[in-house]
Amino acid sequence: MAVAKRATAALAHLKKIREVSKCSAALRGAAVEGDAGGGGCGCGSGRTGMSVRRCRVVVVGGGVSGLAAADHLAAHGQRDFLLLEARSRIGGRVVAIPLGSQRVELGANWIHGVLGNPMFELAIANGLVDVLNSPKPHRVIAATELGRQVPFDLLQEIYEAYVCFLKRCEEYFICQYLPPPDINSVGEHINLETALYLDKIPESEEKRMRRLIFECLLKRETCISGCHSMNEIDLLELGSYTELQGGNIVLPSGYSAILEPIVRRIPPENIIKSCPVKTIRWGTVTGSIQSPTDSGIDDPGNESDDSDKTVIDDSPNATPLEGGAKPLEHLKHKLRPANVEIVCENGDIIHADHVICTLPLGVLKEQASAIFQPPLPKYKTESIERLLYGTVDKIFLYYDRPFLNPTISEVLMLWEPHSDDPTDIPANWYRKIYSFSKVSDTILLGWISGKEAEYMETLPSETVSSKCTEILRKFLNDPFVPEPQKCVCTSWHKQPYSRGSYTAIAVGASQIDIEQIAQPLYTNRQKKPTMLFAGEHTHSNFYSTVHGAYLSGRTAAQQLLLPEEGQEVVLECNETSDLSTWIQGMSMQ
Template sequence: AILQEMYEVYSVFLKRCEEYFLCRYLPPEGVSSVGEHLRLERDLYLQKLPEEQRKSRLLVFDYLMRRETCIIGSGDLNAVDLMEIGSYTELPGGNISLPTGFSSILGPLAKHVPPEKILKGHAVSVVRWNNAAEDETQLLGAQMEEKQKVEILCDNGKVFYADSVICTVPLGVLKHSAKTMFQPPLPDNKMTSIEKLCYGTVDKIYLEYDRAFFTSELSELILLWDKTDDTADMASRWYRKIYSFTKINDTLLLGWISGEEAKYMETLSFEIVSEKCTEILRLFLADPFVPKPKRCICTSWWSQPYSRGSYSSIGVGGSQLDIQTIAAPLYAQPHHTIPSLLFAGEHCHPSFYSTVHGAYLSGLDAARYLCELPGIVNTQQDPVTAASDSSNSKQTRTQTSADADADEEARAPQTSSSRCENKNVSQKDASTSDLTLTVEGTADLSSWLHGISLN
């Protein structure tokens, strides 16, 4: 009953936070974060209750806040902007478990891209997006064409040239490497927005057992800890950030952890994490015979060089404008009609940031932006898509697209239908015609986007 009561109270308080964005109310003075606002409302609520009823409710509220850090993707709700939390939009239809994993999304998309055009193991180190000479009028036609190309340098020594590049590296990678990755450096406003958006760490801990020990009625073990001293040594408190263990099946448990505590956990061996989790389970189940897991696997999104975190949120002082600033295409020269550099990824969607559908839709937006530019004819060469392997992910992820390529590997026949198609008009007329991006066989994808189960 207390859990139900506090869950309802918490939901109302969170909704009120969201209303600041939707209704543009002014928050109470000195309150700028979601964490501060939630605590303020919590304290007012608890004050009205008899002393003896407060503690258990306080602990449940604290659990809900720890859980929220994993949902929002910021380890500390005091770092999440109060005025902007409402900018995130939930897709109707609830969460969907993809029956066969992300391959059911990527499969239909990748099917139309010739395999040789998806390059794995090509980590991009430098993107020279403005090679144009200061005075282009002094260059001859061919020279100028070469100069106007974007040059992409990979860690493995390969070099690619493109008219335009769509950069989909995660915000964490932009935060870490944008200064060195882009030549010339990205404009100041883009760099400031990259700094202002948050890219939090959220990790999962999987515990696999030889035998079931959760009773059949128990689906989740919620962990209510007494107040944690946040100034204490991380080694003595990191595990208190795990908010629960959920039963995935009879022999598999899942715990979630966020923020600095998650980063610390990533430095520990699976063995140590496993021992600590066993200790916690024995304590909370009051059962010294809880078995040790036969296997413990933890994600390490913060430590992965091609992720450097999990997903984006809007930090105190940031806004949706920062997302738009990051996503804005860059033109090498003011008179250029085609942007050299475009951006996509979850951090580029103003209301679906932090999600797969946000990433997908922002990619479509960037591609459509290019396709709809007057004078773009995409029937000559298909996009070359390079994707590096991310050891933490089972997905094949697209990271950069280039429409021309100096490398032999990429000089493949153009057969893909995953491209801009000029609907019912001749190529000659393409510059003035309506161009649309079509990807055949992705009807199920739109069902997914509308929240309808693929089953």
């Protein structure tokens, strides 16, 4: 009688599970049909209903690191995953828009280095690099506010000295000696070297010009490093960034062309756009429905026969039924708990075994305490706070006809010194623009960083356009420089899903902070991580780069694909012919 009662109860429970499964599947189907933008659970599609679904892996963020993780899973036959992207597009900080008859890159611009760079290998493999095209000669001029052009020999002299100063800063990371007392930042060290260099030169107009060039190059360095001032960048950690050999490569079709090869293998139905994540609950979520798809990623090894996750009696002493079968053996089913619950802003819920979080560092700084439940470990939140996440913006000026001398490719602006008082930024923000360079004969590109960039984002494009025209007329000493037909400014700080541009190691932070953010988190007795982290801010050598983001995404996905028991390791380099994939495979072991 007891067995019969248990059998009846189990059948009723199974029936309930099937009904919930059908309901969840129906919601999934309705969501896919209702999202014309390529999407999944229907987040952002205007629905007010709530759906609940289950998958093995959720990738939060559809930037390059998230796409690389999803591509790596798909390439190895793991299809039971979802990629959630808050924007209506994928790519994150890799994005292009049309401007006139051309396209301009609002985010990543160059492939930094050739040897060992997976982005270069990907571009070569997909015909995105024109190996026969010889680059145009790059002629740079530097001019003062009075329109006086600096002799090129003087510009070259100071540039070579500056590069030497910068390399000395990088050496502190690998050498045993310490910098001079009270010199903690790159800016302080370069200013000290500059002062010593200029002390040898008697007071003159040429000495003043040299000082202005050094200051211009420091402004340029803030755009490279992603900071407001080089006084923010830790001197001892500058060398932690690994520069790949081969220079900066520009793709003829633009950097955003690299997205298509990355996305190609990802099933479109696995990408859910316009789906901001509100909460990530990482820990066992009871009562989750068994995923119907076996992805090949091992189940969490934390179930036991006597746990409350087992919903039927499967003891060896159970009374046999007709035919010798044990009670309900053919209907045996276990409720497998989810380790993660993702709550989307529209109320949709996704249960998963693992989550790969690729939220940018700027978003983590602003929202980590609200997103993660329970809160992230203290060591991780402290590292998030210590690292720097600055703003670098672009200003595109589009003209209906060329006006700049065709032999000139870039104009450096040598601004006179002015107050560094933050209250002066509204009046002097434009003085942080260090150069205008040619994107084409009819498009100029200006760079601006830090607090001035953040202020610029608050201004109408017409105001920025007029100010840039005023600047060009002044430094080129040409009152007939035309107004641009259109001015496009990026706004990476204002964007809610980036909140800045890229990562730098601030004074007091270190490479260890990047490694601590990248550290995966486990729950219960799981052998594989519950939550993994990826993004350029999680790569300790290639932070601030697209290839760092890409490699971190692949590494996170690979951790979920590795067998739980030790097996023979075979390193494969099927996708590329270069060294980086082999090295990356080694680092995963």
